[in-house]
Amino acid sequence: MKKTMKVAAFAGVASLLLAACGGSSGGGGKSLTISSDLPLQGTNKDQNDEANNAMKLYLDQIGNKVKDKSGTEYTLSFKAYDDSTAAKGSWDDAQCAKNAQDHVANANEIAVMGTFNSGCAKIIVPILNQDPNGPMLMVSNANTNPGLTKPWDPGEPEKYYPTGVRNYARVISTDDFQGAAGAQFMAQKAGVKKCYVLNDNSTYGQGVSKAFADNAPKQGITVAGFAPYDPKQPNYTALFNKIKALGGVDCIYVGATFDQNGGQIVKDKVAVLGDNTKVKFLAPDGFVGYPDFDKMPEAQGAYMSFSGLAADSLIARGGKPAEFAKAFQAKYGSPLQNSYSIYAVAALQVILAAIEQSDGTRKSVTSAVFSGSGISVPTDSSMLGQAIQIDPKTGDTTARDMTILQLQNGKEMTLMPWTVQ
Amino acid sequence: MARHTSIESTSNRRWAIGFTAAAAFLFVLYHWIVPNSPQPVHDFVQGWFSNANTNEMIVYIIMALGLNVVVGYAGLLDLGFVAFWAIGGYVAGWLMSSFLGNFQINIFGNPAPGLEMGIHITFWWVLLLAGGFCALWGIIIGAPTLRLKSDYLALVTLGFGEIIPQVFVNGQDINGFNLSNGTQGITPIDPIKFFGFRDLGPFDLDYKFVIYSVICAGMVMVSLRLRSGRLGRAWLAIREDELAASMMGVPLMRTKLSAYAVGAFAGGLGGVVFATHINGVFAERFNFSISIIILAMVVLGGMGNVWGVMVGAIVLSWINGIGLQQLGNTINTTFNTDINFPSFNFLIFGSLLILMMIFRREGFIPEARTRLVMHEHDRDNEEVQ
Numbered sequence A: 001m002k003k004t005m006k007v008a009a010f011a012g013v014a015s016l017l018l019a020a021c022g023g024s025s026g027g028g029g030k031s032l033t034i035s036s037d038l039p040l041q042g043t044n045k046d047q048n049d050e051a052n053n054a055m056k057l058y059l060d061q062i063g064n065k066v067k068d069k070s071g072t073e074y075t076l077s078f079k080a081y082d083d084s085t086a087a088k089g090s091w092d093d094a095q096c097a098k099n100a101q102d103h104v105a106n107a108n109e110i111a112v113m114g115t116f117n118s119g120c121a122k123i124i125v126p127i128l129n130q131d132p133n134g135p136m137l138m139v140s141n142a143n144t145n146p147g148l149t150k151p152w153d154p155g156e157p158e159k160y161y162p163t164g165v166r167n168y169a170r171v172i173s174t175d176d177f178q179g180a181a182g183a184q185f186m187a188q189k190a191g192v193k194k195c196y197v198l199n200d201n202s203t204y205g206q207g208v209s210k211a212f213a214d215n216a217p218k219q220g221i222t223v224a225g226f227a228p229y230d231p232k233q234p235n236y237t238a239l240f241n242k243i244k245a246l247g248g249v250d251c252i253y254v255g256a257t258f259d260q261n262g263g264q265i266v267k268d269k270v271a272v273l274g275d276n277t278k279v280k281f282l283a284p285d286g287f288v289g290y291p292d293f294d295k296m297p298e299a300q301g302a303y304m305s306f307s308g309l310a311a312d313s314l315i316a317r318g319g320k321p322a323e324f325a326k327a328f329q330a331k332y333g334s335p336l337q338n339s340y341s342i343y344a345v346a347a348l349q350v351i352l353a354a355i356e357q358s359d360g361t362r363k364s365v366t367s368a369v370f371s372g373s374g375i376s377v378p379t380d381s382s383m384l385g386q387a388i389q390i391d392p393k394t395g396d397t398t399a400r401d402m403t404i405l406q407l408q409n410g411k412e413m414t415l416m417p418w419t420v421q
Numbered sequence B: 001m002a003r004h005t006s007i008e009s010t011s012n013r014r015w016a017i018g019f020t021a022a023a024a025f026l027f028v029l030y031h032w033i034v035p036n037s038p039q040p041v042h043d044f045v046q047g048w049f050s051n052a053n054t055n056e057m058i059v060y061i062i063m064a065l066g067l068n069v070v071v072g073y074a075g076l077l078d079l080g081f082v083a084f085w086a087i088g089g090y091v092a093g094w095l096m097s098s099f100l101g102n103f104q105i106n107i108f109g110n111p112a113p114g115l116e117m118g119i120h121i122t123f124w125w126v127l128l129l130a131g132g133f134c135a136l137w138g139i140i141i142g143a144p145t146l147r148l149k150s151d152y153l154a155l156v157t158l159g160f161g162e163i164i165p166q167v168f169v170n171g172q173d174i175n176g177f178n179l180s181n182g183t184q185g186i187t188p189i190d191p192i193k194f195f196g197f198r199d200l201g202p203f204d205l206d207y208k209f210v211i212y213s214v215i216c217a218g219m220v221m222v223s224l225r226l227r228s229g230r231l232g233r234a235w236l237a238i239r240e241d242e243l244a245a246s247m248m249g250v251p252l253m254r255t256k257l258s259a260y261a262v263g264a265f266a267g268g269l270g271g272v273v274f275a276t277h278i279n280g281v282f283a284e285r286f287n288f289s290i291s292i293i294i295l296a297m298v299v300l301g302g303m304g305n306v307w308g309v310m311v312g313a314i315v316l317s318w319i320n321g322i323g324l325q326q327l328g329n330t331i332n333t334t335f336n337t338d339i340n341f342p343s344f345n346f347l348i349f350g351s352l353l354i355l356m357m358i359f360r361r362e363g364f365i366p367e368a369r370t371r372l373v374m375h376e377h378d379r380d381n382e383e384v385q
Helices: A002-020 A042-061 A093-105 A118-129 A175-188 A203-215 A237-246 A262-273 A291-295 A311-316 A319-332 A339-356 A362-369 B002-033 B039-048 B051-073 B082-095 B123-145 B150-169 B205-228 B230-240 B242-247 B252-278 B288-301 B306-335 B341-359 B368-374 B376-384
Strands: A031-038 A065-067 A073-082 A109-114 A137-140 A168-170 A194-199 A222-228 A251-255 A280-283 A303-306 A401-408 A411-419 B104-107 B118-121
Touching: A031 A042, A031 A093, A031 A339, A042 A073, A042 A319, A042 A339, A065 A339, A073 A093, A073 A109, A093 A109, A093 A118, A093 B039, A093 B051, A093 B252, A093 B306, A109 A118, A109 A339, A109 A362, A118 A137, A118 A168, A118 A203, A137 A339, A137 A362, A175 A203, A175 A251, A175 A280, A175 A303, A175 A401, A175 A411, A194 A203, A194 A237, A203 A222, A203 A251, A222 A237, A237 A262, A251 A262, A262 A280, A262 A291, A303 A411, A311 A319, A311 A339, A311 A411, A319 A339, A339 A362, B002 B051, B002 B205, B039 B306, B051 B205, B051 B230, B051 B252, B051 B288, B051 B306, B082 B118, B082 B123, B082 B150, B082 B252, B082 B288, B118 B123, B123 B150, B123 B252, B150 B288, B205 B230, B205 B252, B205 B306, B230 B242, B230 B252, B242 B252, B288 B306, B288 B341, B306 B341
Parallel strands: A031 A073, A031 A109, A109 A137, A137 A168, A194 A222, A194 A251, A251 A280, A280 A303, B104 B118
Antiparallel strands: A065 A073, A303 A401, A401 A411
């Protein structure tokens, strides 16, 4: 009992000491923090590290300063959150929930750039939405799941906004358009007639492959089959032999991310059905930006769609993106090669534009995006080389630009831009 | 006998006071001290010992205590405990959300405005239902397999732990019925009503901590009471020597099944608690590594010892959650390095397990009986000398 008393006494003294140091909860003042929330472990590590570096560079370029609508100047700092765990090697639901709590708890934090995975956004957005000082704004550079902003599955998107007020925007287009662009390209340019559609059974994979499968018949493509594959399988020769037995399949669509055993899928596809000139291979942006995929001999000639404009074509446009890529190379000694990094800076520009139209509070920053005519970033300063316009009703970008890429000699080359009607 | 009862009641009182004091301290810390502290103190606590992580720790403690009954008390190796976590989580998903939209049932439930469709049952009932449902599954799985011994039983539980999560991953269309919503998971889960007067939103982590602590205390009490009772002694007898236990009249099947059922019940509780913690249930979480981490908590902490298992769960969940990341950040900042420490998670776990097996096989806080068994060889050597 004496021991218990000692422990209790120690706890009491410690509490008093800590409380004695107390003051206000900090924050506010003339400084603001913009954070990112991306998976920084596993296969997405490199491209998300690049995105964080690109955002830090952009903030440096603007002097880490921003003014609100009253002319008050704020010093900006950047904080990178990791929503992945080593155990999973990808985003983790508990980590996403914890990050959301931390975003809200960090009094200086004004808005979040992220997430990379739509599943993680579905956990974070409702929490930021209920921020007592918010809702807190989140702008994504990579979430393509339509349900986050428009009716898709039952209850979506309302269930992500418990307060009834929107707080989530994105600068990239959605999977329904990406799937449609893929189907249109395959029919009109690649000349395919019969496709087999696979997906990795993830939220993303199911959504984008369903969009492709729904649009393919409208373009005159027969969908020979629609099936999930198990990313844990050691090989898929049986699956592709089954597809071969169907006869006449001249295209494989894989709605997946490359880290879901995409390498094995491509190897076995080529081994059983032939190379990518014989039976065309199309994957969505889940395969974009993976050097391991780009280097695979079996992957050469594969097509990829991207829900926006690819890095090389953006940089080739000259102007702001080209200048930024040059500065990135100078600072970090490596080229800016990932499209999502450029879109991360574009999302950051949306956040900065929202702060400029606000009074410097979270609520006001969010309101700037979802009221009036919304947020727009003019062409001359836009990192995308064209104006960025966010629809204030949904938070979606008004752009419908897609890009079709092809792997050529180990490089992701832009084949053509594709605008979805 | 009277003396034994008196010692037991003193011991029970002691842990209850200690547990309550620790929980009260943490509540005060997160509710009053941290929010009123200067920003550096606030950032330090939130960075190294955030309340979200503490709540997750409690989930792991509940799970580890459940597995301790199966592995630590009864000596049955279970490599698929994550399955019960998954089942418990999905029971919360089915009974505390608008997911099953064809129904409109509300039994003291607390649906958010606009999400009244579906089944909404109060958190406390769902806890019991999930626990009971998992216990039932424990018995169903256990009944035909518990005749198997050691390695073979481990393989069957491993299979179970792999099959159940796959059912949920692929469960969005089972003959037209959506069981689990596949990888999209089920969100949101109804908020808990804090003892009837307050809806616990996403920022009421301190109040959730109180509720989770009560559940955890219940699990500790059940573990201790069972351990010292007739059933607990039967479990230990089976663990030490199954044949001898059988010869002494211990009904093997019934006793083993009860261990499985109690462990599974705890898994169900943990599943519901975790679902309310992250406000959803996602099939992709339930992978094999979770079963191994929970098993490591039991082994490292001290198989069979409730306090040891709790320490194991606290240490490993902290390392896995934020500890390694924070240590890595500190080292990288101090020495200007760029080492991705979290990627060494499994290396550190593995090394820790090897070191523990070499230097302290019985765990951090071993059960007295286990310590004796583990050091029997040393004692024999001493006697020979």
